Amino acid sequence: xxxxxxxxxxxxxxxxxxxxxxxxxxxxxxxxxxxxxxxxxxxxxxxxxxxxxxxxxxxxxxxxxxxxxxxxxxxxxxxxxxxxxxxxxxxxxxxxxxxxxxxxxxxxxxxxxxxxxxxxxxxxxxxxxxxxxxxxxxxxxxxxxxxxxxxxxxxxxxxxxxxxxxxxxxxxxxxxxxxxxxxxxxxxxxxxxxxxxxxxxxxxxxxxxxxxxxxxxxxxxxxxxxxxxxxxxxxxxxxx
Numbered sequence: 001x002x003x004x005x006x007x008x009x010x011x012x013x014x015x016x017x018x019x020x021x022x023x024x025x026x027x028x029x030x031x032x033x034x035x036x037x038x039x040x041x042x043x044x045x046x047x048x049x050x051x052x053x054x055x056x057x058x059x060x061x062x063x064x065x066x067x068x069x070x071x072x073x074x075x076x077x078x079x080x081x082x083x084x085x086x087x088x089x090x091x092x093x094x095x096x097x098x099x100x101x102x103x104x105x106x107x108x109x110x111x112x113x114x115x116x117x118x119x120x121x122x123x124x125x126x127x128x129x130x131x132x133x134x135x136x137x138x139x140x141x142x143x144x145x146x147x148x149x150x151x152x153x154x155x156x157x158x159x160x161x162x163x164x165x166x167x168x169x170x171x172x173x174x175x176x177x178x179x180x181x182x183x184x185x186x187x188x189x190x191x192x193x194x195x196x197x198x199x200x201x202x203x204x205x206x207x208x209x210x211x212x213x214x215x216x217x218x219x220x221x222x223x224x225x226x227x228x229x230x231x232x233x234x235x236x237x238x239x240x
Contacts, residue, residue: 011052033071105131106158126150146223204229
């Protein structure tokens with residue numbers, strides 16, 4: 001299976017493909033997962049790559065291991081709606097903190113099946129993939145991977161992505177933003193992210209997945225954000 005994507009870590013691509021297969025029901029909750037050897041053969045990659053991919057799936061709660069029996073698919077996570085909260089930028093600026101963003105990678109990739117479905121585009125359509133670290137007063141707080149369809153922001157450059165992507169979409173490309181759909185769950189930091197956020201491997205964090213829509217109900221961007229657990233607290237108001 002050819003899974004290589006230019007500019008994307010191979011283990012991450014394998015992890016995303018396995019996650020997609022779980023979501024599509026090719027591996028069911030409680031079902032035993034393929035062995036490392038089977039996955040190495042399936043994806044034509046090294047055992048190290050497979051272990052990194054499986055470790056990330058485990059940290060995100062999609063699979064679990066039973067000593068002496070193997071790896072199994074986790075039950076679906078409980079979803080519950082909560083009140084919206086302020087954006088990272090608005091919250092930090094409201095506290096008077098200095099916000100900075102560093103672009104680690106800026107590439108154009110072809111949309112796979114899962115990404116095409118999320119962004120409501122055709123498979124193989126061009127998509128900007130942007131990796132960033134966001135800082136508050138020079139402390140790394142958040143690592144993000146953002147996907148934006150090329151047709152939404154043609155001519156987008158790496159230099160422009162060091163600021164607010166929402167402001168960029170609105171001001172440069174004259175697109176009005178409507179709303180976001182977000183999900184948040186606790187995860188543990190893996191080796192790659194620990195280096196970016198300067199925290200130990202296994203440190204608690206939050207994984208925030210966001211789809212942003214225009215006034216025309218068109219998905220504009222899809223992002224994964226990993227927020228340091230030791231630097232974040234979320235509060236929600238409930239109606240009784």
